Amino acid sequence: MTLWPRFAVHLLLVMGVSEGSHPKPSCPYPPSQWCRSLQIAIECQVQKQCMELNATRPSPGRPLxxxxxxxxxxxxxxxxxxxxxxxxxxxxxxxxxxxxxxxxxxxxxxxxxxxxxxxxxxxxxxxxxxxxxxxxxxxxxxxxxxxxxxxxxxxxxxxxxxxxxxxxxxxxxxxxxxxxxxxxxxxxxxxxxxxxxxxxxxxxxxxxxxxxxxxxxxxxxxxxxxxxxxxxxxYKARKPPVCTGVQVKLDRSLC
The missing domain is CATH 3.40.30.10 (Glutaredoxin)
Known part of the structure; x- marks a missing residue:
């Protein structure tokens, strides 16, 4: 089975969320869904973080x-x-x-x-x-x-x-x-x-x-x-940073 959108939970694990990008109280989605679609990312004001996380994705099409x-x-x-x-x-x-x-x-x-x-x-x-x-x-x-x-x-x-x-x-x-x-x-x-x-x-x-x-x-x-x-x-393709310990420069600002 396919479980949850890619990179959603990583948003909480690898970075903080700045005051300007913190979702407003009206954001109706849990953090796990912030990167599910561009519309949700915009509504919750986390477009930048989702784009950065998407850039670190493993190569598409590789066997999981x-x-x-x-x-x-x-x-x-x-x-x-x-x-x-x-x-x-x-x-x-x-x-x-x-x-x-x-x-x-x-x-x-x-x-x-x-x-x-x-x-x-x-x-x-x-x-x-x-x-x-x-x-x-x-x-x-x-x-x-x-x-x-x-x-x-x-x-x-x-x-x-x-x-x-x-x-x-x-x-x-x-x-x-x-x-x-x-x-x-x-x-x-x-x-x-x-x-x-x-x-x-x-x-x-x-x-x-x-x-x-x-x-x-x-x-x-x-x-x-x-x-x-x-x-x-x-995993035989390019490994994600969490596997290798390689530091990835992401928005790590804190609230």
């Missing part, structure tokens, strides 16, 4: 590093990896990587019964897996931010509604609930089941990471140790 995470929503190890490795890495390197999330893990399909799935961490995990599958399907560019928000919370499932309201205010919560409580959510989970069960080699644990569609234990170990450095190393 494909990262896929197979996980389950209430697995402690998955939550740590997603919140402390995957999300920060994607925030900084979304211009050179494509990210796919597959919430299923060690779930098992049941032939009959009131619930079509049995999850390693109980019914709450089945419900959260399905909720996150629906969010991935419905929330588009905001989905990773919502799932990070949920997985960072004390109770991931209870956090879903406020996280959706925070990161995807235009998305109807009724649509999310309808998906998670109905046939659409079940079908999404079946799709994730087929994808997970089709892994070669078969997954033996989660989190399970594939890079460019392949899983190797030495790569998994590198991903768990520092996904950021792994993605930087694997």
């Amino acid at each position: 590093v494909e990262v896929t995470l197979y996980y389950e929503s209430l697995c402690p190890g998955c939550r740590v990896f997603l919140t402390q490795q995957l999300y920060p890495t994607w925030t900084m390197l979304q211009d050179i990587m494509n990210l796919t999330l597959v919430p299923y893990g060690n779930t098992q399909e049941l032939p009959s019964g009131t619930s079509p799935f049995s999850c390693q961490h109980g019914e709450a995990e089945c419900q959260t897996n399905m909720m996150e599958a629906c969010i991935l399907h419905l929330a588009g560019d905001a989905s990773l931010h919502i799932i990070y928000c949920m997985e960072s919370s004390t109770h991931a499932l209870h956090a879903a509604r406020p996280c959706v309201a925070l990161y995807a205010p235009a998305l109807s919560w009724a649509a999310v609930e309808c998906c998670a409580q109905g046939g659409q959510g079940v079908q999404l989970m079946k799709d994730h089941a087929a994808r997970t069960q089709g892994l070669n080699p078969t997954h033996s644990h989660v989190p399970w990471v594939t890079i460019d569609g392949e899983h190797r234990e030495e790569v998994q170990e590198k991903a768990m140790a520092s996904l950021f450095h792994l993605v930087c190393d694997l």
